[in-house]
Amino acid sequence: MNITNNRLSKEQYEQNFADIHPPFENKTAAQVEANRCLFCYDAPCTKSCPTDIDVPKFIKQISTDNIKGSAHTILSSNIMGAGCSKVCPVEKLCEGACVYNLLEEEPISIAKLQRYSTQKAMENNWQLFQRKPSNGKKVAIVGAGPAGLSCAHVLSRNGVDVTIYEKESKGGGLMTYGIAAYKVTPKFCEDEVNYILSIGGIEIKYNQELGKNILMGELQKNYDAVFLGIGVGVARRLGIPGESFEGVEDAISFIYNIRDKNYSLIPIGDKVAVIGMGMTAIDAATQAKRLGAKKVTLVYRRTEAEKPCTDVELDIAKLDGCEIIWLAAPKEIKGENGKVAQLICSKMMLSETDTNGRKTPIDTGEIFSLDVDMIIKAAGQIPFEELVDMNKMENKNGKLIIDTNYSTNIKGVFAGGDAVNGGKEVVDAVQAGKDGASSILEYLNLTFNLI
Amino acid sequence: MADISSNFLGIKSPNPFWLASAPPTDKKYNVLRAFEAGWGGVVWKTLGSQVKNVSSRYSAVDFNGSRLMGFNNIELISDRPLDINLKEIEECIKLFPDRAMIVSLMADNDKKSWQELIKKVEDTGAHGLELNFGCPHGMTERGMGASVGQDPEIACMVVEWVMETATIPVITKLTPNVHSVVPTGRSVVKAGTHALSLINTIQSVTGIDLDTLVPNPNVGGKSVFGGYCGPAVKPIALKMLTTIAQDELTKKVPISGIGGIGTWKDAVEFMLLGASNVQVCTAAMKHGFRIIEDMCEGMNNWMDEKGFKTIDDFIGKSVENITHWEDLDINFHVIANINQDKCIHCGLCYIACEDASHQSINLDFGKPYNKYTIKDEECVGCNLCKLVCPVEDCITMEVHRKGEEYVNWKDWQDKGLPLNDH
Numbered sequence: 001m002n003i004t005n006n007r008l009s010k011e012q013y014e015q016n017f018a019d020i021h022p023p024f025e026n027k028t029a030a031q032v033e034a035n036r037c038l039f040c041y042d043a044p045c046t047k048s049c050p051t052d053i054d055v056p057k058f059i060k061q062i063s064t065d066n067i068k069g070s071a072h073t074i075l076s077s078n079i080m081g082a083g084c085s086k087v088c089p090v091e092k093l094c095e096g097a098c099v100y101n102l103l104e105e106e107p108i109s110i111a112k113l114q115r116y117s118t119q120k121a122m123e124n125n126w127q128l129f130q131r132k133p134s135n136g137k138k139v140a141i142v143g144a145g146p147a148g149l150s151c152a153h154v155l156s157r158n159g160v161d162v163t164i165y166e167k168e169s170k171g172g173g174l175m176t177y178g179i180a181a182y183k184v185t186p187k188f189c190e191d192e193v194n195y196i197l198s199i200g201g202i203e204i205k206y207n208q209e210l211g212k213n214i215l216m217g218e219l220q221k222n223y224d225a226v227f228l229g230i231g232v233g234v235a236r237r238l239g240i241p242g243e244s245f246e247g248v249e250d251a252i253s254f255i256y257n258i259r260d261k262n263y264s265l266i267p268i269g270d271k272v273a274v275i276g277m278g279m280t281a282i283d284a285a286t287q288a289k290r291l292g293a294k295k296v297t298l299v300y301r302r303t304e305a306e307k308p309c310t311d312v313e314l315d316i317a318k319l320d321g322c323e324i325i326w327l328a329a330p331k332e333i334k335g336e337n338g339k340v341a342q343l344i345c346s347k348m349m350l351s352e353t354d355t356n357g358r359k360t361p362i363d364t365g366e367i368f369s370l371d372v373d374m375i376i377k378a379a380g381q382i383p384f385e386e387l388v389d390m391n392k393m394e395n396k397n398g399k400l401i402i403d404t405n406y407s408t409n410i411k412g413v414f415a416g417g418d419a420v421n422g423g424k425e426v427v428d429a430v431q432a433g434k435d436g437a438s439s440i441l442e443y444l445n446l447t448f449n450l451i
Numbered sequence: 452m453a454d455i456s457s458n459f460l461g462i463k464s465p466n467p468f469w470l471a472s473a474p475p476t477d478k479k480y481n482v483l484r485a486f487e488a489g490w491g492g493v494v495w496k497t498l499g500s501q502v503k504n505v506s507s508r509y510s511a512v513d514f515n516g517s518r519l520m521g522f523n524n525i526e527l528i529s530d531r532p533l534d535i536n537l538k539e540i541e542e543c544i545k546l547f548p549d550r551a552m553i554v555s556l557m558a559d560n561d562k563k564s565w566q567e568l569i570k571k572v573e574d575t576g577a578h579g580l581e582l583n584f585g586c587p588h589g590m591t592e593r594g595m596g597a598s599v600g601q602d603p604e605i606a607c608m609v610v611e612w613v614m615e616t617a618t619i620p621v622i623t624k625l626t627p628n629v630h631s632v633v634p635t636g637r638s639v640v641k642a643g644t645h646a647l648s649l650i651n652t653i654q655s656v657t658g659i660d661l662d663t664l665v666p667n668p669n670v671g672g673k674s675v676f677g678g679y680c681g682p683a684v685k686p687i688a689l690k691m692l693t694t695i696a697q698d699e700l701t702k703k704v705p706i707s708g709i710g711g712i713g714t715w716k717d718a719v720e721f722m723l724l725g726a727s728n729v730q731v732c733t734a735a736m737k738h739g740f741r742i743i744e745d746m747c748e749g750m751n752n753w754m755d756e757k758g759f760k761t762i763d764d765f766i767g768k769s770v771e772n773i774t775h776w777e778d779l780d781i782n783f784h785v786i787a788n789i790n791q792d793k794c795i796h797c798g799l800c801y802i803a804c805e806d807a808s809h810q811s812i813n814l815d816f817g818k819p820y821n822k823y824t825i826k827d828e829e830c831v832g833c834n835l836c837k838l839v840c841p842v843e844d845c846i847t848m849e850v851h852r853k854g855e856e857y858v859n860w861k862d863w864q865d866k867g868l869p870l871n872d873h
Binding site: 031032034035038039040041042043044045047048063097099100102103 | 515516517795796797798799801802814818819820821841842
């Protein structure tokens with residue numbers, strides 16, 4: 001029983017954290033795949049993309065050797081199109097809707113093609129958007145995550161001067177801090193943020209936390225409008241005895257550390273339990289295994305049918321050798337000498353369909369215990385309830401309430417992304433940023449133009 | 452098992468597939484490999500006064516990632532010494548006596564040259580001659596190749612020279628670089644040619660390098676019109692073949708079909724439109740001689756399925772099915788039907804019909820899958836939706852006659868029937 005770092009060799013770390021979705025090796029490979037695309041009309045893939053990327057168009061542009069045009073098609077709908085090509089759960093979005101699925105054929109590798117074009121755009125620093133001349137309007141954005149950056153980019157294109165206040169020392173939000181390192185590298189995230197900022201007109205002030213270094217009142221006074229893309233905070237507490245033993249970790253900070261530090265510096269247990277079955281739980285479990293944990297067990301209180309992660313994600317965990325216990329809810333953490341020693345779980349069963357249409361897990365009264373030395377909590381994240389309450393903003397359990405114009409109850413203050421929805425995909429946050437920007441432009445009596 | 456052996460003007464071959472006169476047939480090495488692979492015969496690359504070729508020589512048109520949909524060359528006739536060619540031809544005949552050996556010829560523009568060349572070739576034991584009146588590049592600048600084939604009088608004169616001397620069957624190869632192949636066809640048949648072959652290549656520019664702005668193929672910064680062939684020319688070749696197969700005079704001689712043939716299906720189509728056998732080049736240049744296996748097996752299986760015992764049972768069967776527009780039945784009417792169980796909701800039928808045809812498809816919006824159905828009363832039966840649909844048998848054209856009786860355009864006018872019925 002121990003939690004130690006530096007379990008693997010440098011080569012093993014590199015191998016374990018290498019890009020899980022390698023790109024097309026060359027143009028021919030990309031064109032072979034691009035030519036498979038049927039170029040659907042009113043395409044199901046586009047309709048399944050939260051940012052409405054014109055997928056058939058950008059793929060056709062790869063096949064006609066118009067890569068610049070292809071990148072423009074992608075990025076004009078989704079400025080984080082490069083990152084999304086690596087982190088989107090495409091199996092439940094564009095690729096899941098590809099008509100080839102209906103022929104029992106492999107869907108088009110949309111993400112991989114998207115990556116092909118956007119990577120070329122970033123590598124060559126193609127400037128695909130021209131900023132309108134400054135119109136003197138100033139907007140403050142809180143949070144340099146996907147929602148904030150997307151909002152900033154649309155505003156800047158339309159001539160607004162944008163200042164982003166970011167509490168961390170790097171931009172990108174959960175893209176930079178909250179996703180498995182084998183999906184996106186810190187270097188990539190930094191490059192993507194810089195590429196977005198290269199349009200000009202956007203300044204990011206780092207290490208500036210709302211409520212601490214900067215106050216809402218100041219923002220309202222100094223800017224024509226404010227957009228809150230503050231995301232969500234730490235992992236939800238389990239609310240069971242023993243949660244303060246050494247070895248109980250929050251998935252977000254665990255993943256953050258992996259993204260922030262050298263792999264060999266991250267301590268990991270021999271036997272790790274991960275609580276939850278969302279994307280973050282998977283990212284935590286797989287990375288625990290890849291850091292050298294001997295045994296990793298995912299514990300989830302419902303069954304596979306109700307799991308929030310996709311089949312593809314679950315398969316990654318299984319292939320990494322993670323074990324899974326369905327219908328198990330943590331009941332107590334037992335420790336020895338102040339350190340985690342056992343996770344006691346209740347065996348659950350599912351109710352008949354409840355009022356939400358989702359089956360509720362019910363305690364069967366039976367318990368079992370797992371010998372563990374580390375527990376990673378990934379049962380959802382908590383919104384910044386205190387912060388929004390403090391600023392008298394309407395919210396539901398901390399999630400900001402907005403109207404159809406993305407406006408909060410405070411005039412001139414808009415919001416979108418995880419701070420509003422409680423935590424969805426990067427691509428959803430990008431769309432929220434675009435929609436928020438559109439409402440802000442209307443609020444500022446500016447014409448919205450995305451050409 | 453059907454019998455696919457062929458007898459063309461008494462020249463026998465185990466199958467109706469010959470390699471056309473071209474680089475694959477320019478020397479013993481290739482020809483032996485072709486015979487070993489199973490080809491029924493070859494037309495040896497054109498002999499004449501020795502020439503000098505340039506580099507580069509070929510270019511192509513790709514389509515949606517598939518190479519060589521169309522192929523283009525600027526190579527001249529054989530650039531090897533005549534005596535070596537003749538010696539190798541003789542050796543190949545001895546090694547494979549059951550295969551057809553035809554020699555393509557393009558002599559200088561005088562009777563003596565043609566007749567001397569023919570005598571030399573006949574001495575090899577070759578089974579037949581093919582007169583190259585079709586090559587559209589290079590040789591034409593010297594008044595040869597297509598320059599002969601484009602002028603029925605000159606073509607007639609040359610064939611007459613040939614027929615004075617030739618003791619083996621003579622096939623005249625026609626150029627497609629004319630408004631119609633029939634005048635030259637008729638002229639050379641009158642002059643006594645035993646058979647015709649068509650088509651030779653079509654003059655073309657396949658494309659331009661968008662960096663150098665030099666068209667392909669690039670010969671030191673310049674290009675020249677080349678001869679186009681490959682799958683892209685097949686429909687043009689089939690049309691020209693049909694005109695020869697339907698003409699009262701030219702249909703009296705056997706035809707060797709050429710132009711974009713790469714599969715047994717292509718070959719069957721040429722033969723249904725009147726070709727007694729076929730010649731192949733581009734497909735072999737792309738894939739090698741091994742394609743012959745499937746060509747034989749495929750044709751054999753199709754014949755078994757259709758009950759044809761020999762190739763003569765189906766040669767020319769479709770010729771009468773191509774008629775004049777004025778003879779078509781106006782009361783025949785088809786309406787598209789979309790099989791909803793097979794539809795994958797790609798919308799290609801809808802957008803094609805909406806933008807380019809008769810707005811005959813309904814779109815019921817769905818997320819993510821729309822539903823597409825035919826507006827029966829609007830559909831003119833153009834086939835476009837069926838042609839663009841990526842799913843086999845998803846869209847079918849169903850017959851809904853407008854009237855029971857056959858009414859052609861002439862009858863329609865005579866009866867004063869309405870024109871604006873759609």
